[in-house]
Amino acid sequence: MIPRYTRPEMAAIWEARTRYRIWFEIEAHACDALAEKGVIPKEAAKIIWEKGNFEPERIDEIEKVTKHDVIAFLTNVAEYVGPEARFLHQGMTSSDVLDTCLAVQLSRAADLLLKDIDALLEVLKRRAYETKDMVTVGRSHGIHAEPVTFGLKLAGFYAEFKRNRERLLAAKKDIATCAISGAVGTFANIDPAIEEYVAEKMGLTVEPVSTQVIPRDRHAQFFATLGVIASSVERVATEIRHLQRTEVLEAEEYFSPGQKGSSAMPHKRNPVLSENLTGLARMVRAYVTPALENVALWHERDISHSSVERMIGPDATVTLDFALTRLTTMMDKLVVYPENMLKNMNKLGGLVFSQRVLLALTQKGVSREDAYAFVQRNAMKVWEKGADFLTELKADADVIKALPTKELEPLFDLGYHTKHVDTIFKRVFA
Numbered sequence: 208m209i210p211r212y213t214r215p216e217m218a219a220i221w222e223a224r225t226r227y228r229i230w231f232e233i234e235a236h237a238c239d240a241l242a243e244k245g246v247i248p249k250e251a252a253k254i255i256w257e258k259g260n261f262e263p264e265r266i267d268e269i270e271k272v273t274k275h276d277v278i279a280f281l282t283n284v285a286e287y288v289g290p291e292a293r294f295l296h297q298g299m300t301s302s303d304v305l306d307t308c309l310a311v312q313l314s315r316a317a318d319l320l321l322k323d324i325d326a327l328l329e330v331l332k333r334r335a336y337e338t339k340d341m342v343t344v345g346r347s348h349g350i351h352a353e354p355v356t357f358g359l360k361l362a363g364f365y366a367e368f369k370r371n372r373e374r375l376l377a378a379k380k381d382i383a384t385c386a387i388s389g390a391v392g393t394f395a396n397i398d399p400a401i402e403e404y405v406a407e408k409m410g411l412t413v414e415p416v417s418t419q420v421i422p423r424d425r426h427a428q429f430f431a432t433l434g435v436i437a438s439s440v441e442r443v444a445t446e447i448r449h450l451q452r453t454e455v456l457e458a459e460e461y462f463s464p465g466q467k468g469s470s471a472m473p474h475k476r477n478p479v480l481s482e483n484l485t486g487l488a489r490m491v492r493a494y495v496t497p498a499l500e501n502v503a504l505w506h507e508r509d510i511s512h513s514s515v516e517r518m519i520g521p522d523a524t525v526t527l528d529f530a531l532t533r534l535t536t537m538m539d540k541l542v543v544y545p546e547n548m549l550k551n552m553n554k555l556g557g558l559v560f561s562q563r564v565l566l567a568l569t570q571k572g573v574s575r576e577d578a579y580a581f582v583q584r585n586a587m588k589v590w591e592k593g594a595d596f597l598t599e600l601k602a603d604a605d606v607i608k609a610l611p612t613k614e615l616e617p618l619f620d621l622g623y624h625t626k627h628v629d630t631i632f633k634r635v636f637a
Contacts, residue, residue, distance in 0.1 A: 212487065217528040220315050221521035223263040229308045230280055231259055233405060234295050237387060240404035241397075247294040255295065260287040277301040298397030302508060303387045306421040309516060310383050310411055313429060316524035317379035320436075323531035324372045328365060330539045332636060335361035339628060342621055343457060343548035344559060349449075353559050354552065354624040357458075357543060362635045364443050371436045378432040381425050385409060386417035391507040419508035423501040426516065430498035433523050437491035440530050444481035444488070447541070451478040457548045461540035480537045487530040494519040556589045557596035563618045564600065564610070571609040581605050 219225060235256050242252035261283045270279035285292035296304075339358035344351050385406035389397045399413075406413045414421050450458040460480050462468070468475030497519055501512035552559060561582050568578035585599040585606070597619055600606045606615070 212529045213525050214528055214532060217316060217319050217525050218521075220312050220319075221525070223266075226308060226312070227261050227263060227266065227280060229311050229409075230277075230304050231261060231284065233304050233307050233387075233409065234281075234284075234299075235259060236405045236408040237297070237299065237397075237401055238294060240401040241294070241297055243404075244398060244400065246398075247297060248291075251291040251294045254291045255288055258288045258291075259284055275301075277304055298389050298395075298401075299387060300390045300419060302420045303389065305513075306417075307385045307387065307405070307409065307411065309426075309520065310385060310421065311409055312520065313426075313524070314379055314383045314410065316520075316528075317375055317382070317429075319528055320433075320524065320531065321372065321375055321379075323528055323535070324368055324375065324436075327531055327535040327538070328368055328372070330535050331361050331365040331368065334358075334538060334541065335365055335632070335636075338543060339632060340625065341543065341545045341548065342552070342625060343545075344552040351552070351555055351559060353562065354621055356625055356628055357545075357548065359628060359631060360446065361538075362632060364439075366635050367439050367442070368436075371432075371439055374432045374435060378429045382429045383411045384414040384421055384425065385411040386414045386421045388414075388417045388419075390419060392416065392418040392420075418506075420504065420512075423498075423504060423512055426512075427495075427498045427502050430495050430519060430523055433527050434492040434495040437488040437527055437530065440527075440534050441485050441488035443534060443538070444484035447481040447537070448478045448485070451481070455547075455551060457544055457551060459542045459544070460537055461542055480533060484530055484534055484537075487526050487533075491523050491527050491530070494523040555596075556594060557619055558586055558589050559624075560596070560619045561586055563623065564606075564615070567614070567618055568606070568609050573609050577605075 235252070238247060238252040238255050241247045242249040261280060265286075266276070266279045266283045269282050270276055273279050273282070281292070281295055284295065288295075335358045337358070338361060339356060341357040342354050343357050343360075345353050345355040385402060386392070387397060387402035387405050388394050388399070394402075403413055416422075447458060447460065449455060451460065459476065460478055462476045467473075468477045468479075497515045501515055504512060565575075565578050565582045568581060569575050573581070581603060582600075585594075585596060585603055588594040588599050589596050597616070600610075600615060601612055610618075
């Protein structure tokens with residue numbers, strides 16, 4: 208985790224003290240359940256809750272000798288609890304603690320990311336309605352196509368992040384499982400009821416079959432979902448980066464008083480936020496492949512996944528949390544230029560209406576092949592000579608024969624292209 212791209216609330220989930228607190232709660236809840244089963248004294252379970260404590264620095268010190276983090280943790284807790292500590296970890300294995308803890312941490316991280324998405328959705332919806340009727344040119348292959356509205360662009364982003372929210376909810380549900388099944392997952396030395404009790408207390412569901420670890424397809428799904436969300440972040444960022452180019456300037460990141468764009472060129476106003484988001488998205492996606500490779504573990508348990516998850520768990524969630532928050536701020540303050548949108552759309556002298564002319568000709572009995580040729584030859588004059596499209600069409604005998612001027616001119620109506628915007632908005636925001 209790099210402080211520059213880390214928000215405190217998400218970072219707190221991955222702090223050592225938080226992790227050890229979750230470990231302690233797992234162990235203590237298990238003791239409560241074991242006490243109810245008569246496996247350990249009820250007084251011992253009570254004392255563990257009352258006296259149980261730990262110190263991360265002391266755990267690190269012990270681990271230097273044991274070379275085992277869970278044993279170091281249990282040793283440190285025992286220093287506080289006393290003789291009753293012998294009842295800790297009854298019938299359990301390290302993965303019961305580690306995997307259940309990771310499930311809790313990822314679930315909590317998902318909750319924060321869901322809040323981030325909710326905040327972003329709120330901003331996108333507001334800005335979409337603000338710009339619903341703001342006509343701009345649609346582009347395919349980066350080239351002018353037909354008119355759209357800026358609000359439609361934002362409505363599309365809203366719909367995508369709404370899908371991402373559903374994906375993350377499903378991923379959270381999939382990852383939130385508890386395993387307290389002992390060595391190789393057979394429950395030989397611990398009753399399955401203990402697992403059920405701990406799962407309920409920790410806000411998780413029971414893992415149906417855990418071998419000695421929770422199956423890593425769950426984790427792969429979770430991190431893949433984060434990668435998809437990051438890609439959606441980048442899609443918005445890429446759009447803004449293009450629209451802020453000097454030759455386009457249809458939208459621009461807010462440039463605050465005192466902000467500097469370049470150490471060398473005082474005039475610069477760069478799309479630094481959207482460029483930063485593009486880079487952060489690359490990092491989140493980079494964590495997906497290791498998660499996928501963690502699925503294939505040896506037999507009932509190995510630890511080849513462990514070092515990977517110690518890094519990608521914090522890094523992926525912290526980075527995406529920061530990216531979503533930054534994207535929300537960027538879109539909230541985004542400056543839009545409707546005059547530039549219209550100016551850019553008119554640069555090609557009306558070519559954005561070419562399809563409507565094509566279709567109108569076919570409706571008048573002209574074959575599609577001929578209609579396409581009539582329209583294209585006049586369109587090319589606009590591209591090559593800067594001519595006005597409507598003027599050229601009016602001078603084309605083949606076109607005018609089928610479409611008199613009084614029928615041709617109405618085809619150059621922007622409102623024709625935006626007549627279903629309200630319908631689309633109802634679909635998206637209903």
